[in-house]
Amino acid sequence: MAVPALVGQKKDVGRLKLLLPDLQPQSNFCLLFHYRLAGNKVGKLRVFVKNSNSALAWEKTRSADERWKTGKIQLDPEMDTPKSIIFEAERGKGKTGEIAVDGVLLVSGLCPGGLLSVDG
Template sequence: RMVGRNVGSLRVLLDNNAYPVWEQSQSKDQGWQTELLTVSWKEEAPQSIIFEAQRGTGVGGEIGLDNVALTSGPCQEDLGPVF
């Protein structure tokens, strides 16, 4: 969830890599959002997955993560409701 005018950004990185595999810097809406991210690699699997939140300028922004699930295989589209 990313809410507020000064929300900042959220990134997903693997093994402290300098380049994020996913990034969002603006709120799409005020509610919770479902994001599906398939991560693949050619050689060795990553040892860590980093969720990095960067504060925006001023006040009036928040970032929250909930129900993070790691599974083997490609993401399956979840059409169920998000509360």
């Protein structure tokens, strides 16, 4: 998914919704993905985990480093079994750059070091 800053208006939103197969309840899962926020005032990238409700699990705004980075979200086995993952890119004021997501993986088990946990 790539959302360029060149088109649209401030606060426009692009969404990518990934439907999850029937996951094993009470199991650990790790969501891994690559992301990039490049450009001046490009906007925000958010990740929501949807089960019985939608919870904001992760959010980033542009940093000085515009290289691709890896995002990790540990899905807590105590929460309801996730039904979908939603990536949301919100356009900022900038006229150049992009918000991009690539290589999304949902793996069984704990995230490798330095994890970010999502509670139910």
